[in-house]
Amino acid sequence: MKAYRASLLTFDAAGQPRFDTDGLLLTQPDEHGTERVLASGAHAELAHWLALPQAQGVQVQHWPGKVMVPGFVDMHVHYPQVDVIGSPADGLLPWLENYTFPQETRFADAAHATEVASVFTDELLRHGVTTALTFATSHPTAVDAVFAAARTRGMRLITGLCLMDQNAPDGLRNPPSAPGRGDAAEHSLLQSQALIERWHGVDRLGYAITPRFVPTCSDAQLQGAGELAARHPSVWVQSHVAENRDEIAWVRQLHPHARSYLDVYHRFGLLRERAVYAHCIYLDGDDRALMRETGTAAAVSPTSNLFLGSGFFDFAAAQTTGYRHGLASDVGGGTSFSPFETMKAAYFVGRMGLEQGGAFKPGLSLSPSRLWWLHTAGAAQALGLEGVVGNLTPGCEADFVLIDPQATPLLARRTAAARTLDEWLFALIVLGDDRAVEKVCLALPTMTG
Numbered sequence: 001m002k003a004y005r006a007s008l009l010t011f012d013a014a015g016q017p018r019f020d021t022d023g024l025l026l027t028q029p030d031e032h033g034t035e036r037v038l039a040s041g042a043h044a045e046l047a048h049w050l051a052l053p054q055a056q057g058v059q060v061q062h063w064p065g066k067v068m069v070p071g072f073v074d075m076h077v078h079y080p081q082v083d084v085i086g087s088p089a090d091g092l093l094p095w096l097e098n099y100t101f102p103q104e105t106r107f108a109d110a111a112h113a114t115e116v117a118s119v120f121t122d123e124l125l126r127h128g129v130t131t132a133l134t135f136a137t138s139h140p141t142a143v144d145a146v147f148a149a150a151r152t153r154g155m156r157l158i159t160g161l162c163l164m165d166q167n168a169p170d171g172l173r174n175p176p177s178a179p180g181r182g183d184a185a186e187h188s189l190l191q192s193q194a195l196i197e198r199w200h201g202v203d204r205l206g207y208a209i210t211p212r213f214v215p216t217c218s219d220a221q222l223q224g225a226g227e228l229a230a231r232h233p234s235v236w237v238q239s240h241v242a243e244n245r246d247e248i249a250w251v252r253q254l255h256p257h258a259r260s261y262l263d264v265y266h267r268f269g270l271l272r273e274r275a276v277y278a279h280c281i282y283l284d285g286d287d288r289a290l291m292r293e294t295g296t297a298a299a300v301s302p303t304s305n306l307f308l309g310s311g312f313f314d315f316a317a318a319q320t321t322g323y324r325h326g327l328a329s330d331v332g333g334g335t336s337f338s339p340f341e342t343m344k345a346a347y348f349v350g351r352m353g354l355e356q357g358g359a360f361k362p363g364l365s366l367s368p369s370r371l372w373w374l375h376t377a378g379a380a381q382a383l384g385l386e387g388v389v390g391n392l393t394p395g396c397e398a399d400f401v402l403i404d405p406q407a408t409p410l411l412a413r414r415t416a417a418a419r420t421l422d423e424w425l426f427a428l429i430v431l432g433d434d435r436a437v438e439k440v441c442l443a444l445p446t447m448t449g
C-alpha cells in the first residue's frame with residue numbers, strides 16, 4: 001500500500017467536484033502491478049486505514065500546501081506536430097499543405113520519429129497529462145516509436161496508423177504494398193490490423209483506427225476502416241470532422257449524397273462508442289443527435305480553433321443534446337500542451353455568442369469545475385475510460401498530479417484570496433502553467449525505474 005497526504009480533488013459520478021483540504025490517497029497494485037486507488041477522501045475519515053495490518057510500515061508521503069488532482073486526459077493531439085506549433089496560415093487547408101504534411105513526411109525516418117516521440121511524451125507528462133489519444137503518421141515505424149516511448153514511461157496512450165491514401169503528398173500518402181500496385185487502402189488496413197495485434201492492450205497502450213479526415217481517405221479505405229472497427233470493438237476510432245468551412249465544402253464535393261460531413265463517417269460505420277472526432281464545430285441538430293445515439297465523442301480543441309481561425313465549438317448545444325465531449329490540445333494546430341491553456345481557451349470560446357440562423361445566441365460561462373472535469377473525468381468518460389483514469393476514486397488507476405498553488409507570486413496571491421473552490425480552480429486555470437505542476441505520479445512503475 002502507498003499513502004499520500006495533501007489537499008485532494010476528485011469528482012463524483014455526476015461530475016461534481018469534491019475537495020478535501022486535508023486529503024488522503026491510498027493506493028495498492030493490482031495483479032498487473034498497476035497502482036489503483038484503494039480509498040480517497042478526508043484524512044480524518046480515512047486515517048484508520050493506516051492502522052490496518054497491510055499498512056504496517058507504510059510511510060505517508062505528506063505534501064502540506066500542495067494539491068493532488070487527477071492526471072489530465074488529452075483527447076486529441078498530434079505527436080508528429082511538435083515542430084509545427086505556432087506555424088501561422090490562412091486556415092486549416094493551407095496550414096496542412098505548407099507546414100504539417102511536410103513535417104509529417106519526415107517520420108518515414110524511424111530515428112526522427114523516436115526522437116520526437118520522446119520529446120512529445122516528456123512534454124505531456126511535464127504538463128500533467130497522463131493519458132492521451134494521439135495521431136501518429138502514416139508510417140508504421142512512427143506508430144511503434146510513440147507506443148514505445150509511452151510504454152517506457154508507463155503512461156496511458158492510444159494511437160494508430162494514419163490512414164490517408166489520397167490528396168496527400170508522396171511519402172505521406174499510404175503506399176501500395178509494392179510499387180505499381182494500386183492497393184494502398186487494403187495495405188494500410190492490413191498494416192493497421194498488424195499494429196492492433198502488436199500493441200492494443202499491451203500494458204497501458206490502446207490502438208485507434210485513424211482515418212485522417214474524409215478528404216484524404218478513399219471510399220475503399222473508409223469502408224475498410226469501418227469494417228476493422230466492427231471487428232475490434234475495444235479499439236478506438238479517431239478522426240476530424242466539421243472543423244473549417246473550406247474543408248466542409250470539399251467534403252460536400254467529394255460526397256454529394258451524404259446528408260452532412262458527419263454522415264459520411266456514419267455511412268462507413270465509423271460512429272460508435274470509443275470513436276472520437278476532433279473539432280465538431282459545424283454540426284447541426286441532426287448531427288448532434290447522431291453523436292449522442294451512437295455514443296460518439298467530440299474532442300474540443302479550443303486553442304487550435306482560435307489559432308487557425310476555424311470557429312467556435314457550441315458548448316451549450318453539446319450540453320443540451322447530451323453527447324459526449326471533452327477537451328484536447330490538438331497540438332500542433334493547438335498552441336500548447338498545457339491543460340490550463342486549453343481550459344482557459346475553452347472558457348473564452350464558451351463566452352462567445354454564436355450567430356445562428358440570423359439570430360444571436362448568447363454565450364455561456366463554463367464553470368471552472370466543469371472545465372476541469374472536461375479535461376479529466378469527463379474526457380475519460382468520453383473515451384470509454386470512466387472509472388479507469390481521469391479521477392481518483394476507488395478503483396481508478398492512480399495517475400495524479402501534484403499542484404503547487406504557490407508556483408508563481410501572482411498565483412500564490414490569487415489562490416490565497418480565493419473564497420470558494422470555484423474561485424481557486426479559476427485562478428489556476430487563468431494563471432497556471434507547467435510551473436504549477438510540481439510532480440506527476442503514474443500508476444505504472446516505469447521500465448526505466
Ligand code: GUN
Nearest residue numbers: 078100212213240304333
Ligand atoms: N484535419 C486533417 N488533418 C488535420 C490536422 O492535422 N490538424 C487539424 N487541426 N485538422 C486536421
Ligand code: ZN
Nearest residue numbers: 078240278330
Ligand atoms: Zn487534429
